[in-house]
Amino acid sequence: MPTRYQIILCTCPDKDTAEKIAHLLVNDKLAACVNILPGISSVYLWHEQIESAQEHLLLIKANKTFYQAIEKTIKKHHPYELPEIIAVPIESGLPEYLHWINSCHS
Numbered sequence: 001m002p003t004r005y006q007i008i009l010c011t012c013p014d015k016d017t018a019e020k021i022a023h024l025l026v027n028d029k030l031a032a033c034v035n036i037l038p039g040i041s042s043v044y045l046w047h048e049q050i051e052s053a054q055e056h057l058l059l060i061k062a063n064k065t066f067y068q069a070i071e072k073t074i075k076k077h078h079p080y081e082l083p084e085i086i087a088v089p090i091e092s093g094l095p096e097y098l099h100w101i102n103s104c105h106s
Helices: 015-027 064-077 095-103
Strands: 005-012 033-046 049-063 086-089
Touching: 005 015, 005 064, 015 033, 015 049, 015 064, 049 064, 049 095, 064 086
Parallel strands: none
Antiparallel strands: 005 049, 005 086, 033 049
16 A cells, blocks of 8 residues: 655755745645754765765655645755755554644645
């Protein structure tokens, strides 16, 4: 049976951007919860150069039906030319918690 739930990962360049996107997603009821993990170190290849940056990681918990709207919101408010937006299915979880995710979208 396919899962209805997902965690979307999105890195942000700073706390203000991370908080703005998190608040927009929760306020618009696109996500039930967004965790902000500060101070992550990212090393990546960009335009043939190895780059490194300190970023904030968003862990966005939502129903899969809201993915397109979440992606659109992030792209609209994110300063990166190519923001990280990766959805990972939640295969299982505490049933009450998963029910809570759905209840936040109403």
